Amino acid sequence: MLEKNEVVIWDRHEKIYEVGDKGFEAYLIIEGNVDILTSDGLRLSRLGQNEIFGETSLLLDATRSVSVVAGGSGATARKIPKNYFDEIRRKDIVVAALIRKTQLRLIDSNEQSNELSNELERISADLEKALSNKDAPEIAEDIKQRLVSLREKIDSTHIQLD
DSSP: OEEETTEEEEOTTOEEEOTTOOOOEEEEEEEEEEEEEOTTOOEEEEEOTTOEESHHHHHHTOOOSSEEEEEEEEEEEEEEEHHHHHHHHHHOHHHHHHHHHHHHHHHHHHHHHHHHHHHHHHHHHHHHHHHHOTTOOSOOHHHHHHHHHHHHHHHHTSOOOO
């Protein structure tokens, strides 16, 4: 990481921060891109020029809820200090409430995505193992039950409109 005035430059694939770190500033990307990751390494998003990251922990006054890594060509960003977000919250309580609710929904969505991804990964590995076993022509009952449970989780995230 190279820091000059309010601009920070990260090398390719350099870790910017991790889940649980304390947040002191957010960043506006000037060049390059960053990957937003869960604690288990699931890539939730890739952000590029003129996009912001790191704001959630500042807006919610919480630790970092995701990890961020510079993309393959590195990243350059302008720091946005915490007091900028504090001022937004002080000036307009309605805007602050809207932003807070949006950030909490984003965190919840990220957690659901990570949970589903992990379960899909486990089921996939177990299914591959079961299908490669020549002595077991049928899929094991526990895998069937996990597939049913996963289907129920997926179905519960989709609203059926009549």
